[in-house]
Amino acid sequence: MLKFGLIGAGRIGRIHGANVHARPGAELVAVADFDLKAAQAFAAETGAEAMSSEAILNSSDIDAILICSPTDTHAHLIETAARAGKAVFCEKPVDLSSDRVKTTLQVVEAAGVPLMIGFNRRFDPSFADLHKRLRAGAVGEVEIVTILSRDPAPPPVAYIERSGGLFRDMMIHDFDMARFLLGEEPVDVQAFGSSLVDPAIGKAGDVDTAVVQMRTASGKLCQISNSRRATYGYDQRIEVHGSKGMLRAGNMHKTTVELATGAGLTIDPVQDFFLQRYAEAYRLELGAFVDALSGGAKPSPSGIDGLRAQRLADAATESAKSGKPVQISLD
Amino acid sequence: MLKFGLIGAGRIGRIHGANVHARPGAELVAVADFDLKAAQAFAAETGAEAMSSEAILNSSDIDAILICSPTDTHAHLIETAARAGKAVFCEKPVDLSSDRVKTTLQVVEAAGVPLMIGFNRRFDPSFADLHKRLRAGAVGEVEIVTILSRDPAPPPVAYIERSGGLFRDMMIHDFDMARFLLGEEPVDVQAFGSSLVDPAIGKAGDVDTAVVQMRTASGKLCQISNSRRATYGYDQRIEVHGSKGMLRAGNMHKTTVELATGAGLTIDPVQDFFLQRYAEAYRLELGAFVDALSGGAKPSPSGIDGLRAQRLADAATESAKSGKPVQISLD
Amino acid sequence: MLKFGLIGAGRIGRIHGANVHARPGAELVAVADFDLKAAQAFAAETGAEAMSSEAILNSSDIDAILICSPTDTHAHLIETAARAGKAVFCEKPVDLSSDRVKTTLQVVEAAGVPLMIGFNRRFDPSFADLHKRLRAGAVGEVEIVTILSRDPAPPPVAYIERSGGLFRDMMIHDFDMARFLLGEEPVDVQAFGSSLVDPAIGKAGDVDTAVVQMRTASGKLCQISNSRRATYGYDQRIEVHGSKGMLRAGNMHKTTVELATGAGLTIDPVQDFFLQRYAEAYRLELGAFVDALSGGAKPSPSGIDGLRAQRLADAATESAKSGKPVQISLD
Amino acid sequence: MLKFGLIGAGRIGRIHGANVHARPGAELVAVADFDLKAAQAFAAETGAEAMSSEAILNSSDIDAILICSPTDTHAHLIETAARAGKAVFCEKPVDLSSDRVKTTLQVVEAAGVPLMIGFNRRFDPSFADLHKRLRAGAVGEVEIVTILSRDPAPPPVAYIERSGGLFRDMMIHDFDMARFLLGEEPVDVQAFGSSLVDPAIGKAGDVDTAVVQMRTASGKLCQISNSRRATYGYDQRIEVHGSKGMLRAGNMHKTTVELATGAGLTIDPVQDFFLQRYAEAYRLELGAFVDALSGGAKPSPSGIDGLRAQRLADAATESAKSGKPVQISLD
Known part of the structure; x- marks a missing residue:
């Protein structure tokens, strides 16, 4: 059972969180949001726990992170999650600066964790x-x-x-x-x-x-x-x-x-x-991410696709x- | 060159007449209508001659008759044309009485002339x-x-x-x-x-x-x-x-x-x-009639189809x- | 919270059961099937309990029954459920005999319980x-x-x-x-x-x-x-x-x-x-049934529609x- | 009755010529082509006369010219026709050189004749x-x-x-x-x-x-x-x-x-x-040209549109x- 933490419980975060919740073989265990009440409400709906993003990133119990927070937090969160050895699904874009995207991808590469970018189409x-x-x-x-x-x-x-x-x-x-x-x-x-x-x-x-x-x-x-x-x-x-x-x-x-x-x-x-x-x-996008993690395949679209x-x-x-x-x- | 006489220069008669006029291998030579002026006007447009339906049916110069007059004249006109040895194209129906249709088809059969019924669809x-x-x-x-x-x-x-x-x-x-x-x-x-x-x-x-x-x-x-x-x-x-x-x-x-x-x-x-x-x-219907007459084939839909x-x-x-x-x- | 019992965990029963499970304000609490293993498997998936249909019909804890068993059991189950004061959703038909349908509707009428027939279209x-x-x-x-x-x-x-x-x-x-x-x-x-x-x-x-x-x-x-x-x-x-x-x-x-x-x-x-x-x-059909029960309205299509x-x-x-x-x- | 001369009896020329022939108020009187037999054949079909393009351009009997000859003859033919006071319909393009097009349009402008370019779409x-x-x-x-x-x-x-x-x-x-x-x-x-x-x-x-x-x-x-x-x-x-x-x-x-x-x-x-x-x-394009000439309106699309x-x-x-x-x- 893959355990997921969600960072960002806004419109798109709740969609991905609900898709994890509904998917056999995956479980949403933690939800973070700047707006604590939003995190708590969504955690209650899905049987997850509301916690800080730091706690999620540090939890040894969590396998994969869904990054659905504002764009300017993405690069930092990806890097932190990668260093913590977690698989990452991040909504597009990694960053508005291509140079920063490049740096982030190097961190991910070095950490050897799977990264998938949310090109849903x-x-x-x-x-x-x-x-x-x-x-x-x-x-x-x-x-x-x-x-x-x-x-x-x-x-x-x-x-x-x-x-x-x-x-x-x-x-x-x-x-x-x-x-x-x-x-x-x-x-x-x-x-x-x-x-x-x-x-x-x-x-x-x-x-x-x-x-x-x-x-x-x-x-x-x-x-x-x-x-x-x-x-x-x-x-x-x-x-x-x-x-x-x-x-x-x-x-x-x-x-x-x-x-x-x-x-x-x-x-x-x-x-x-x-x-x-x-x-x-x-729904299918999240499923592809879960399948890639479960099967050991590289998820696609990749960070390079994002760049x-x-x-x-x-x-x-x-x-x-x-x-x-x-x-x-x-x- | 097949020579056609048109009986009935109303809406549908003018369509068939114009299609004959435009078709290589066919020529509209005569037009009849109860309303003489209508016959004359359409004859002028197509280079044909206005004449009575009797004259058309008796003309040794005419090979085929287009019957586009009111329904209650169809059976009689088909029979007369058949006896005069002319090929006949008749707008549906031959007659509102199926018995009368049957009699007319017997006359056509006896005369051995081609008959096509105007099921345009x-x-x-x-x-x-x-x-x-x-x-x-x-x-x-x-x-x-x-x-x-x-x-x-x-x-x-x-x-x-x-x-x-x-x-x-x-x-x-x-x-x-x-x-x-x-x-x-x-x-x-x-x-x-x-x-x-x-x-x-x-x-x-x-x-x-x-x-x-x-x-x-x-x-x-x-x-x-x-x-x-x-x-x-x-x-x-x-x-x-x-x-x-x-x-x-x-x-x-x-x-x-x-x-x-x-x-x-x-x-x-x-x-x-x-x-x-x-x-x-x-246009294609009239062409099929001309082709059947030219090629010696039986035109279709036939009188039996009409019946x-x-x-x-x-x-x-x-x-x-x-x-x-x-x-x-x-x- | 409306509590539902499902009788018949075949293809269509599982669809209705899953729709109840997913609907806020409704809860699937019991599942029965001739094939006990099928009932147990579906109960496990939805957090319900597998029990006999008799137990479901007698349970004071259950508000509404979903009848998805073979056709020849429908009329008897509807009547029993109605006499037990439960709301009933039944897959079409109530019975292959219209006379028997009529009798069943009289029992439902007398019991004063809501009945909806599954005309999903x-x-x-x-x-x-x-x-x-x-x-x-x-x-x-x-x-x-x-x-x-x-x-x-x-x-x-x-x-x-x-x-x-x-x-x-x-x-x-x-x-x-x-x-x-x-x-x-x-x-x-x-x-x-x-x-x-x-x-x-x-x-x-x-x-x-x-x-x-x-x-x-x-x-x-x-x-x-x-x-x-x-x-x-x-x-x-x-x-x-x-x-x-x-x-x-x-x-x-x-x-x-x-x-x-x-x-x-x-x-x-x-x-x-x-x-x-x-x-x-x-999904919408089941929702309409839940809404009718919640709001006290008569569900539609009714038993009369079935008849x-x-x-x-x-x-x-x-x-x-x-x-x-x-x-x-x-x- | 507007009298037309056609220069160029190829595929597109025959289409325009036939459309003139079929249009009330217009008459195709002359046909020219490098291939004299092609001109004669099409003239026979439409009741026109085969003649040289020079003869057409010089004929006082002709009101309008249809230019459907090869592209590299267009500019010269337009200019000659314009100087002869004839209305001109010319297939696109006037010339492959925009400068030459400009010169030609000046000749047309000076002559004060109507010019329409064949943008059929x-x-x-x-x-x-x-x-x-x-x-x-x-x-x-x-x-x-x-x-x-x-x-x-x-x-x-x-x-x-x-x-x-x-x-x-x-x-x-x-x-x-x-x-x-x-x-x-x-x-x-x-x-x-x-x-x-x-x-x-x-x-x-x-x-x-x-x-x-x-x-x-x-x-x-x-x-x-x-x-x-x-x-x-x-x-x-x-x-x-x-x-x-x-x-x-x-x-x-x-x-x-x-x-x-x-x-x-x-x-x-x-x-x-x-x-x-x-x-x-x-068919509609040619009709618009005839209508413009008949009504004294400027035909459109114009030479400027072509340029x-x-x-x-x-x-x-x-x-x-x-x-x-x-x-x-x-x-």
């Missing part, structure tokens, strides 16, 4: 199935990857200001999907960003609408577009054009109901946001500012 | 493709045929009164499709009819909403439903459930445009009515009135 | 949403209800022989949906049944492919078709044609992945069978045998 | 409807335009070599659609091109797979992707994300037939190529070569 059943078929050759060689990703509504400006910007905060998921699907590292990045949704986001120095295109060494191409607003719900679509065909995966609608009137045929809106859309992905997506986000951020293409070096 | 590209795949075994043995057919709006009551009733006037097309798809004759018919759309239709002794189910000798089943009103356009769908899968063909939308908003994803309404939906079917669909309509009319199932005898 | 999110919009007038007056329902593969003949026949065993769900959607009782029933899937089913005196049509007193119409085999998965679709438009709800596909090649655009098959397709429906669907199944069985329409009397 | 019923709804505010302000465009198979390398390259030959249509949909001029262009489909195309100095992104002065964004090969047919899709929703329009499938088996639900492939997909667009799309193609060609973004100046 890889585990979405439709995206995972598309990826599996792609690797099995269903459309031959990958040529163009197209990713459309839109949030229903922008977060508060206070969040934006600490987020690292759209490319690091939102498009990072798409960069990870791009790498996952291309099967090759992008080496050239071009980006445009605009502030079309909320002028306050522009004032805060960020963009809310952006497009990126990338090229790999062998010439495979990728386009990504993001908007912080979609009136019609959480829009998450990918498409892969290959030498032998095309694969795509799209949105989940709330129901299958269709209404036909003189105005046309209307289908339900898509699911609201990531908690609904990716509920199953979060490389981050570097693409850095490059896009730079390109959107300078108006110039940016070349990626991987080492 | 068999030529709809989607329905024709479905039929072709069905016969090629794409879904194995046919087990259940489902036909949904709805007009956008009811015709005037004056039309209803002379129409022979919903089963003979509207559902006759579905009976023909049922026979076409089942590949076997239905032997038992059950029907329910209601007047839900327009009380005046009920007062006129007809129904405007109806369901029918049929069984063939080997046990294949078919369900048909009709409504004289569909707010969302002309609804024409068929579905065939077989031992190895299911084939279906549906409506054509006006465009491919989709609008996504908070209210959902809305697709354009379906095409308005039969002139739009079946424009291509009419058998009519008998199913008779049976459904009787079943809807008596509340009892009706058995069909084919001879 | 009413709780499918898409079907429930369609029903809600229908009642809110989204398509005006209901005119034609069309229900297509196909199982992926037939059950063993041994099951068929004890099932009461296709109309009572499989189409009963569609009869319930028909009543639910029509909003009016059907009064006339016509049926055809065939044995096309498995000759052994025909030898056992049952059919495996069937169509039914029904009419209500006001003339609303309904068509249902069933097959015991669908190579493409569990096919469950409903469509309601009304005076102001059409509502329909269809199948859930396994993923949203689409593959485009020269062979066309291929979408994933539909979900395999009822355990996948209706997993959410089962009336059964009578439609009886009528269809009779019509399919005699070839004649059957009139329903409701009292 | 603007007239596709679905794209035109999308554009109309966009301008009517259906999705608020335009924010991101996404255009996916793939040919079924690459043209011969001999064609590629004289084509001006993918951006000027193929993506030019998408640049025109981008301008049409954005409602604002792009000012910054970034491009990547690869040779993934056919190495011979790369050897010829061209690319066969490309992505472009553009930004307007107000920050609206656009992404385009092209491939010279799509195994699944002619892929032509556009999508506009706006402040109040999303509009998209997609491919036309050959039929509506769907086949469901254990392998999934398969829809027909999309229509083969531009002659099928855009048949209706060509501006060309400049975007030039910029993309340069960016794909240099790896750097290119700024567009409009004057």
Whole structure:
């Protein structure tokens, strides 16, 4: 039985904690949060114990740590947990600074502990199935990857200001999907960003609408577009054009109901946001982490995956500012 | 070059006439109509000559007759044309009385001329493709045929009164499709009819909403439903459930445009009515008639197809009135 | 906290039991099964106690009984539980004999306990949403209800022989949906049944492919078709044609992945069978039962709903045998 | 009656010629082609006269010229026709050199004759409807335009070599659609091109797979992707994300037939190529030209539209070569 400690009992922490709780072979034994009451409440729901993050990290009884606290605590917590010999699952990103990410990964490497980064979309059943078929050759060689990703509504400006910007905060998921699907590292990045949704986001120095295109060494191409607003719900679509065909995966609608009137045929809106859309992905992601730990395999996506997506986000951020293409070096 | 005379220059007559005019190897040479001006106008458009129907039937210059006049003139015109040795294309039905249809077919048989009945749906590209795949075994043995057919709006009551009733006037097309798809004759018919759309239709002794189910000798089943009103356009769908899968063909939308908003994803309404939906079917139907005449083949659907669909309509009319199932005898 | 006892720890019993276990405000305290080991295993998983059904029915500690045992035990268990003053949730059907159902409902009525029948499809999110919009007038007056329902593969003949026949065993769900959607009782029933899937089913005196049509007193119409085999998965679709438009709800596909090649655009098959397709429906159904008990409301669908669907199944069985329409009397 | 002369009786010339022939109010009177027999054959089909292009340009009897000859003759023919006072419809592009295009437009301007450029996609019923709804505010302000465009198979390398390259030959249509949909001029262009489909195309100095992104002065964004090969047919899709929703329009499938088996639900492939997909667009395009001439309105898309799309193609060609973004100046 793998014993887990959860650090951070907010929205996403409670999802991962509940998934551990529900999984045979895994047990949530400890919960920490800056807000002690939140930790206690969630501990009560899951039969765990509320304790400080230090206590969790020092407990010889705990095998694995779930890091779901604010971004600026991630790198330090990962390093501490690694030094304590614990397996780590950390929500993206490891840190807003790629250099700091690199340092942290060295600590993890030295400690020899497993580290998994929370790129949940890889585990979405439709995206995972598309990826599996792609690797099995269903459309031959990958040529163009197209990713459309839109949030229903922008977060508060206070969040934006600490987020690292759209490319690091939102498009990072798409960069990870791009790498996952291309099967090759992008080496050239071009980006445009605009502030079309909320002028306050522009004032805060960020963009809310952006497009990126990338090229790999062998010439495979990728386009990504993001908007912080979609009136019609959480829009998450990918498409892969290959030498032998095309694969795509799209949105989940709330129901299958269709209404036909003189105005046309209307289908339900898509699911609201990531908690609904990716509920199953979060469950499968945690399961993959537990399975990797149980089976002694290296969990994936790895810390390196986290670093490389981050570097693409850095490059896009730079390109959107300078108006110039940016070349990626991987080492 | 096959020379055609058109009798009846109304809406459907002009469609067939224009299709002859546009077809290489066929020529529209004469047009008749009770309304002489209508005949003259359409003759002018197509380079044909306006003349009486008698003159058309007697002209030694004309090879084939298109009968698009009112229903109560069909049987007499077919017989006269057959005796004059002309090939005949006649809009459905031959006559509202199956006995009269039988007599007419005997005249045609004796004269040895080709006769084709205008069951246009068999030529709809989607329905024709479905039929072709069905016969090629794409879904194995046919087990259940489902036909949904709805007009956008009811015709005037004056039309209803002379129409022979919903089963003979509207559902006759579905009976023909049922026979076409089942590949076997239905032997038992059950029907329910209601007047839900327009009380005046009920007062006129007809129904405007109806369901029918049929069984063939080997046990294949078919369900048909009709409504004289569909707010969302002309609804024409068929579905065939077989031992190895299911084939279906549906409506054509006006465009491919989709609008996504908070209210959902809305697709354009379906095409308005039969002139739009079946424009291509009419073209292909006429082409099949010309090809059959040119190649010396028997045109299909034949007069017997017309008679058998009519008998199913008779049976459904009787079943809807008596509340009892009706058995069909084919001879 | 409502305390539940489960009688029958087979496939469907374990689903309901797990849904009780997961629901705040409800607790599974006891499990019975003819197979004691099955009861013990499921009790261990859910923290309940394995005991005999008699013990459960006599326990003063238990508020509500879930009856998931074989059909021929339902009526007796409902009556015993009712006399013991317990709320009852029973899988359909109460009994294969409508007369026996009637007697049982009288016992429940006399005891004044709540009874809910497991017509799970009413709780499918898409079907429930369609029903809600229908009642809110989204398509005006209901005119034609069309229900297509196909199982992926037939059950063993041994099951068929004890099932009461296709109309009572499989189409009963569609009869319930028909009543639910029509909003009016059907009064006339016509049926055809065939044995096309498995000759052994025909030898056992049952059919495996069937169509039914029904009419209500006001003339609303309904068509249902069933097959015991669908190579493409569990096919469950409903469509309601009304005076102001059409509502329909269809199948859930396994993923949203689409593959485009020269062979066309291929979408994933539909979900395999009822355990996948209706997993959410089962969860919501049990929740509705718990809510009704907690709030003092009468649970729905009621015993009367069970009886009336059964009578439609009886009528269809009779019509399919005699070839004649059957009139329903409701009292 | 407007009298037309056609220069170039190849594939596209015959389409435009037939559309003139079929249109009331317009008449095809003369046909020229380097291949005299081709001109004679098409003239015979349409009741026109075969003559030299010089004779057509000098004929006082001809009101309008359709230029469908090879690209390198366009500019000269437009200028000659303009000086002769004739209205001109010219297939894209006016010339592969934007400078030459500019000169030609000055000649047209000086002559004061109407000039329309054959950007047929603007007239596709679905794209035109999308554009109309966009301008009517259906999705608020335009924010991101996404255009996916793939040919079924690459043209011969001999064609590629004289084509001006993918951006000027193929993506030019998408640049025109981008301008049409954005409602604002792009000012910054970034491009990547690869040779993934056919190495011979790369050897010829061209690319066969490309992505472009553009930004307007107000920050609206656009992404385009092209491939010279799509195994699944002619892929032509556009999508506009706006402040109040999303509009998209997609491919036309050959039929509506769907086949469901254990392998999934398969829809027909999309229509083969531009002659099928855009048949209706060509008809409407020619009609718009005739209507503009008849009504004295300026035809659209204009010569300026041709020039501006060309400049975007030039910029993309340069960016794909240099790896750097290119700024567009409009004057």
